[in-house]
Amino acid sequence: MALTGVEIFKLLPKTNCKKCGQPTCLAFAMKLAQRQVSLDQCPDVSEESKQKLGEASAPPIRPVTLGAGTRAVKMGEETVLFRHEKKFVNPCAFAVKIEDTLSEADAAKKIDEVLASEIDRVGQKLRVDAMFLSNDSGDAAKLEALAKLAAQKAPDVPVIISTVNPDAAGAALGHFSGKNAVLYGANAGNLPAMAEKAKAAKAALGIAAKNLDELSDLTEKAKGLGIEDMVIDSGARKAGEILRDNTYIRRAALKKGIKQVGYPVINFAERGDEMLESLVAGLAVKKYGSIVVLGAVRKWKDLVLFSLRQNIYTDPQVPMQVQQKVYKIGEPGPKSPFLITTNFSLTYFIVSGEIENCKVPCRLAVMDSEGLSVLTAWAAGKFTASRISQFITESGIGEELEQKELIIPGYVAILSGAIEDKLPGWKITVGPREANGLPAFLKARA
Amino acid sequence: MPFTPPKESYNGKIFELALGSGEKALAIGGENVLSFHGFEGSTPRKPVIAMEVQDIAPADWPQTVQDVYKDVSGDPVAWALHCQDKLGAEAIALRLTGTHPDKGDISAEQAAATVKKVLEAIKVPLIILGSNHAEKDTAVLVKAAEAAKGSNCVIGKAQEANYKTIAAAAMANDLKLIAMSELDINLSKQLNILITQMGFDREKLITDPMCSALSYGLEYTYSVMERIKLAALAQNDPVLQPPMLADAGMYVWKVKETQAPEAGLPEWGSLAERGIAWEAVTASSFLVSGADMLIMRHPAAVEAVKKFIAEMEV
Ligand code: B12
Ligand code: SF4
Numbered sequence: 207m208a209l210t211g212v213e214i215f216k217l218l219p220k221t222n223c224k225k226c227g228q229p230t231c232l233a234f235a236m237k238l239a240q241r242q243v244s245l246d247q248c249p250d251v252s253e254e255s256k257q258k259l260g261e262a263s264a265p266p267i268r269p270v271t272l273g274a275g276t277r278a279v280k281m282g283e284e285t286v287l288f289r290h291e292k293k294f295v296n297p298c299a300f301a302v303k304i305e306d307t308l309s310e311a312d313a314a315k316k317i318d319e320v321l322a323s324e325i326d327r328v329g330q331k332l333r334v335d336a337m338f339l340s341n342d343s344g345d346a347a348k349l350e351a352l353a354k355l356a357a358q359k360a361p362d363v364p365v366i367i368s369t370v371n372p373d374a375a376g377a378a379l380g381h382f383s384g385k386n387a388v389l390y391g392a393n394a395g396n397l398p399a400m401a402e403k404a405k406a407a408k409a410a411l412g413i414a415a416k417n418l419d420e421l422s423d424l425t426e427k428a429k430g431l432g433i434e435d436m437v438i439d440s441g442a443r444k445a446g447e448i449l450r451d452n453t454y455i456r457r458a459a460l461k462k463g464i465k466q467v468g469y470p471v472i473n474f475a476e477r478g479d480e481m482l483e484s485l486v487a488g489l490a491v492k493k494y495g496s497i498v499v500l501g502a503v504r505k506w507k508d509l510v511l512f513s514l515r516q517n518i519y520t521d522p523q524v525p526m527q528v529q530q531k532v533y534k535i536g537e538p539g540p541k542s543p544f545l546i547t548t549n550f551s552l553t554y555f556i557v558s559g560e561i562e563n564c565k566v567p568c569r570l571a572v573m574d575s576e577g578l579s580v581l582t583a584w585a586a587g588k589f590t591a592s593r594i595s596q597f598i599t600e601s602g603i604g605e606e607l608e609q610k611e612l613i614i615p616g617y618v619a620i621l622s623g624a625i626e627d628k629l630p631g632w633k634i635t636v637g638p639r640e641a642n643g644l645p646a647f648l649k650a651r652a
Numbered sequence: 653m654p655f656t657p658p659k660e661s662y663n664g665k666i667f668e669l670a671l672g673s674g675e676k677a678l679a680i681g682g683e684n685v686l687s688f689h690g691f692e693g694s695t696p697r698k699p700v701i702a703m704e705v706q707d708i709a710p711a712d713w714p715q716t717v718q719d720v721y722k723d724v725s726g727d728p729v730a731w732a733l734h735c736q737d738k739l740g741a742e743a744i745a746l747r748l749t750g751t752h753p754d755k756g757d758i759s760a761e762q763a764a765a766t767v768k769k770v771l772e773a774i775k776v777p778l779i780i781l782g783s784n785h786a787e788k789d790t791a792v793l794v795k796a797a798e799a800a801k802g803s804n805c806v807i808g809k810a811q812e813a814n815y816k817t818i819a820a821a822a823m824a825n826d827l828k829l830i831a832m833s834e835l836d837i838n839l840s841k842q843l844n845i846l847i848t849q850m851g852f853d854r855e856k857l858i859t860d861p862m863c864s865a866l867s868y869g870l871e872y873t874y875s876v877m878e879r880i881k882l883a884a885l886a887q888n889d890p891v892l893q894p895p896m897l898a899d900a901g902m903y904v905w906k907v908k909e910t911q912a913p914e915a916g917l918p919e920w921g922s923l924a925e926r927g928i929a930w931e932a933v934t935a936s937s938f939l940v941s942g943a944d945m946l947i948m949r950h951p952a953a954v955e956a957v958k959k960f961i962a963e964m965e966v
Binding site: 462506510520 | 653654655656657658660688689690866867868869870871874875878879908909911912916918919920921922923925926928929930933936937940941952955957959963964965966
């Protein structure tokens with residue numbers, strides 16, 4: 207149970223020495239209760255208090271890292287139930303299931319698909335994050351062969367080993383030492399042995415419970431066995447069960463401080479019907495999954511799920527923005543077209559993407575409009591004739607151009623006259639409304 | 653160690669709204685918990701998916717969606733019956749696109765005649781939508797409302813710029829009304845207040861907080877819906893208690909992801925599935941965030957969302 211500010215205060219030295227940067231111990235205690243400061247900022251706190259407070263000040267959902275190196279994925283540490291309250295912290299990981307019953311060629315194909323899944327989207331590189339190696343055969347040798355293949359072909363891709371057999375687990379994990387793998391499949395029947403294997407390989411332990419009661423029982427026992435990092439599965443499989451259990455888990459961890467369920471959640475979305483699979487995976491993205499297991503990699507499904515995850519995990523207060531400046535696309539010369547847009551990431555990447563695709567070198571002025579889209583910025587008075595002309599003048603870009611011509615988005619055609627008035631010597635041209643009209647428009651001019 | 657589920661209960665409840673008449677009549681809303689949270693309260697009605705039909709052939713829809721309706725889309729009655737009888741639509745949303753000044757400028761009288769014909773042909777509830785041209789919609793929806801008198805169907809959308817006329821028409825002809833504002837809980841609240849101040853019964857309203865497509869503002873609609881639902885339930889704010897609508901199809905089928913062929917963008921994968929998934933993921937996201945009713949276009953996307961709704965029952 208999280209401690210209140212006053213409870214924390216009782217455990218502090220009460221000297222008001224200010225070494226923590228706060229005016230008083232009470233002020234520090236209040237901030238600690240809200241997790242705005244960390245306990246180690248007070249140098250004088252006693253060992254005994256430290257232990258008591260350490261427990262209480264730990265994040266309600268434990269941070270766990272899946273994988274190592276550049277592809278490592280951070281999970282947990284969430285602080286709210288609804289994204290409008292505060293940004294969701296660590297985007298969920300997508301893992302694709304690879305069964306050890308597949309032929310080596312089929313398994314290799316799936317691994318290749320994971321490696322080839324990367325897509326550039328709104329400036330972020332997104333991909334299927336992990337492989338879920340599943341011991342469907344029940345045969346330890348088969349799981350190990352698959353583990354070996356995966357470790358060889360995709361050494362940097364994070365791995366979740368799924369088995370209920372501790373011996374199989376040990377052998378497979380051997381291929382991922384130092385890689386922060388997850389060993390999934392610890393249950394009431396095998397917990398101590400699985401915990402041993404996970405500890406030996408420094409892997410997180412994936413608890414596979416049948417229901418929420420059993421889940422909190424198993425995590426408690428695993429903790430007693432010295433396991434710190436866990437990933438939890440309540441046994442929910444149907445979409446409605448996933449919503450119910452994930453909601454209970456998130457609420458219990460955040461609102462009630464119940465440590466037994468304060469871990470990242472793993473959800474299973476694989477369905478024979480891949481359209482339905484996309485929707486169930488989407489539910490897990492929105493409602494508190496940290497690892498979402500999929501049945502197969504498909505490019506269309508990746509794009510949909512990556513986009514959804516990006517939407518759900520954006521900061522509700524600050525839209526994604528790019529820096530204000532004149533960007534060069536290709537190698538524009540003095541005669542190349544010059545266009546303007548707003549600094550909303552989505553707008554910038556759509557427009558620059560279309561220009562890149564049609565291979566006409568251009569200059570693209572991106573104006574700070576507080577991250578708003580063209581029409582929103584116009585409606586909000588951030589993309590107006592006077593602001594645009596001021597930006598163009600200050601950029602000095604006119605010097606680089608043979609003819610001073612500015613192409614504006616079709617949706618703000620209404621601004622063209624006013625900009626022309628404010629930018630003497632410039633010609634204002636109205637471009638197409640949608641960015642996908644740009645290639646034809648630019649090619650026709652070239 | 654037993655786990656005590658931290659259940660939430662609320663004082664507020666979403667109004668239950670009856671649509672249509674006869675054996676295919678429906679109701680939406682009535683829940684006293686967040687969407688699909690039947691595990692801690694009451695969710696008496698399943699969300700409803702209305703399939704979109706237009707008064708004119710949908711020339712601006714991507715080919716992939718035009719094709720599935722190519723045998724019927726020239727005739728709104730045939731199209732509506734196809735959706736009802738062949739595709740199992742629970743409701744039809746008739747969008748009077750052709751009345752838009754840029755898309756044929758069909759007269760209000762002619763539009764009303766189309767409404768009448770469709771209403772006579774179908775058994776499922778009808779949702780009548782204008783062309784989203786605030787001015788023209790006032791004329792069109794007034795006539796359309798007269799044509800639909802007594803059918804207990806839905807008409808919309810009333811917006812800040814034109815709500816007075818449209819709300820009055822809905823009231824005079826005893827129809828349910830969609831009130832649409834622009835992605836802001838306070839604007840939504842304000843519009844609902846203005847409409848009820850005219851004497852319109854708030855239990856006959858449907859709130860449309862304005863939809864958006866996946867990757868094109870979905871997170872805004874998603875969060876506005878969650879906030880409206882929470883305010884309706886937790887703060888028991890009656891102004892925000894009408895059921896919510898997500899008019900998803902029209903936003904989805906104009907974005908590039910539902911149109912660009914795979915040849916130019918191999919990393920985006922199959923266009924057919926990508927488009928359907930784009931609509932189904934967008935629509936199902938709004939069900940999760942609070943919508944009680946959807947308007948959708950592609951039958952395969954509708955099918956997927958129906959399966960999702962079925963799986964959400966526990
Ligand atoms: C999400 C959204 C918001 C979000 C903001 C999102 C953001 N970061 O901008 C929020 C909720 C904050 C918002 C607020 C408002 N919004 Co708003 N919003 C939208 C919505 C749904 C999507 C906008 C979007 O993301 N578009 C996607 C981007 C990529 O589009 P884009 O920037 O226009 O770029 C496209 C083209 O313009 C073109 N393009 C871009 N640059 C260039 C450059 C050149 C040279 C060329 C040729 C082409 C080109 O290519 C792109 C793709 O085709 C639209 C409705 C809609 N579906 O469009 C309304 C919309 C833009 N909003 C609108 C309004 C009125 C507002 C508000 C004033 C109302 C309110 N709710 O308070 C406020 C103003 C904001 C403020 N701070 O005061 C209106 C604008 C009406 C108008 N015609 O002027 C719209 C159109 C909704 C409507 N139908 O009424 N909004
Ligand atoms: S450093 Fe510790 S003892 Fe000093 S004021 Fe801060 S909390 Fe109190």
